[in-house]
Amino acid sequence: MKRLAALIVLSVTAMPLCAQPAGLDALLEQIRESQSQASRINQEREQRFLRNKNEQAEQLRQAERELAAAKARADAARGRYDAQQREIAALKAQLKERAGDYVQVNAAVRQLAGELRSAAADSMLTAQFPERMDFLEDLASGTALPSLSELETLWFTLTQEMAESGKVVRFDTQIVDEHGARVQADVIRVGTFTAFAGDRYLTTSNEGRLLTALPRQPSGKLRRLAEAFARSDEPVAPVLVDPTRGSLLLLEGEKPDLGQRIRQGGLVGYVIIAIGVVGLLMALGQMVYLEAVGRRMRAQLRNLQSPRDDNPLGRVLRVFDDDPAHRDDDPELLELRLSEAVLREMPALERAQSILRLFAAAAPLLGLLGTVTGMIVTFQTITMFGTGDPKLMADGISQALVTTVQGLVVAIPLLFVNSLLATRARALVQILDEQSAGLLAQRLEVRRA
Structure with a gap:
């Protein structure tokens, strides 16, 4: 009944597109043709559906095979990962066992580099060799094991600090004067304690990389002493040495002179x-x-x-x-x-x-x-x-x-x-x-x- 009703609906729908039948026989013939046409369409649909179903089943089987293969590969990769992890752990244990005291040496090197960096930040020597601050900073804050060249450079820096602390050196560098302007000056460094340019005493700034003139210079006697030492060609000459690297000079400069005392x-x-x-x-x-x-x-x-x-x-x-x-x-x-x-x-x-x-x-x-x-x-x-x-x-x-x-x-x-x-x-x-x-x-x- 449902199929008959559908055929009637299709025939009624198609009637405006066709010529009106001449009689009932023609109508029946037309209905029969419509019915056979609909049957062919339905068969084609069923065949397409069956073909699609078979294709989907085949695709499902293909997907299942691929999933199984992927799982097999994942299991194999997991096995290799676990094996490699076990190998890495064994290598780490072997490295730790073989490293032995080198780990302690590494910690000692980091600590020594940090202490030397703190000392270099207040040293007059850093203004003459400012590049060593970057090396000490990298070595003190690094996490990798220091290389042989880094250890040699650290040893050279320590030796340089000790050797230069007993020398009087004249070098040309950029300083900051009393007015805050950067000028080029001929600086005399006495060990790692005192530095002056002409009659102006200097102190460290910018982590030792720059020398700055004291805001208030000491008394005229001390300034004349520095100027006389700069001009002297004698092998031995008197000079002021500040073991605090500028702190005592700052205090000396803060002392009021005679005019200030009177005021x-x-x-x-x-x-x-x-x-x-x-x-x-x-x-x-x-x-x-x-x-x-x-x-x-x-x-x-x-x-x-x-x-x-x-x-x-x-x-x-x-x-x-x-x-x-x-x-x-x-x-x-x-x-x-x-x-x-x-x-x-x-x-x-x-x-x-x-x-x-x-x-x-x-x-x-x-x-x-x-x-x-x-x-x-x-x-x-x-x-x-x-x-x-x-x-x-x-x-x-x-x-x-x-x-x-x-x-x-x-x-x-x-x-x-x-x-x-x-x-x-x-x-x-x-x-x-x-x-x-x-x-x-x-x-x-x-x-x-």
Whole structure:
């Protein structure tokens, strides 16, 4: 029934494409032809399906055969892999057994290369031979066993470090100056400790590959020493050696010079220095005056019969020559007149001594004042910032100590100078007293005769 219905549907569908039948016989004939045509189509389809099924079965069998072959190959490969793994394990065990102490030697070589690299990073020698840093870096961080050439190069680097540490070498290289610019310079290296270019001391940077001028150079004496060593052609010459490879030179450069010390004293320090300068100038002027007066008085002593007005002794001797009417006065009156003449000369001889004593007494007091103000600044800094950073308190402490030193430095010389002036003045006054007493005795003898 289903096949009949299908044929009817096909015939009805194909009817518009064909001519209308003339009668029922023609319709039946047409249906029969359609049925036979459909049967042929179905047979062809069944045959194609059977052919496809056979082909698929054959393909399935072919795929199964290939799968079996692939499994066989995989099993064989797995067997070979396992065999090779066992062989590799046996070879590793054999290598480890045969290597023996070479593994420990390898570890020792890595450790030695790392230590030598750390030492070379701070060595002045690296700036002359910068290529050794790359070799030591690769050898210290590598994982493969070092070759014979690498061991020989490591031995050569160690020997070079020891040999060059006792040499003074001059070489041309690029350095970084105080302003951060790279310049070409003639560098002198003293062992592995000190290097300088001209009068500029150098330190290492960039892991020793580059030499850099110290930001603050040491004192002028040390710089002149380096410059003299660079110019010297003698086989032996003095030179500064820094065993810390620049650390001590950096500390030396941080030391303040005289101008910075004076500035640390502040206003009180400037006042103390002004007092000292004024006092020394006054003392120098008075010393020159006393020396000139003493020289003229010694000349007058050699010629007492002709007194002159250019010295105190001559003016005392001329006391009686000015007015002959007083030559016959009483001895007491003569003594008073001589004493008056001596006292008239004493202020000029003792000039500046009182002000020098004042300066010598005031300078330590001003230093104490600077100490107190410096401590006040220090305590204020501690109140605001605490005691975590000692550098914050350095200004106040520096002012406290520097002003004390300034006060003592000014007071002590002024005391000695004042004592020297007083001694010199007393010696001249003593000459006046002796000569006036002699003049008085001479006049009394003449009068008694």
